[in-house]
Amino acid sequence: QVELVESGGGLVQAGGSLRLSCAASGSIFSIRRMGWYRQAPGKERELVAGIRSGGGSSTDYADSVKGRFTISRDNAKNTVYLQMNSLKPEDTAVYYCNAQLNRRYSGPYSDYWGQGTQVTVSS
Secondary structure (H helix, E strand, O other), X not given: OEEEEEEOOEEEEOOOOEEEEEEEEEOOOEEEEEEEEEEOOOOOOEEXXXXXXXXXXXXXXXXXXXXXXXXXXXXXXXXXXXXXXXXXXXXXXXXXXXXXXXXXXOOOOEEEEOOXXXXXXXX
């Protein structure tokens, strides 16, 4: 079994900050990539930010959050963070943690998802 547990969501005023955390646990051999996605009402789920393991931990961000959000990772704890600054009402969504991982040596990588955490930004 693999579990991704998110925390840190909540209600904040525009211009404020929140920090999301996601810890992966269970039968994990290696994690190739972790990321955050979000889904607003009536919209499709979209990538917010992603970070790969090793090789300098390359990152990628949605254009809408560049310069405001920062993704980081603690490989020893299988945990990924999303620091969100200068929040805007349009950032309001359910934020989901994602991990691409395998469960045995040379095993296939699969996507796993957290249960989601609500972020609401008031104007």
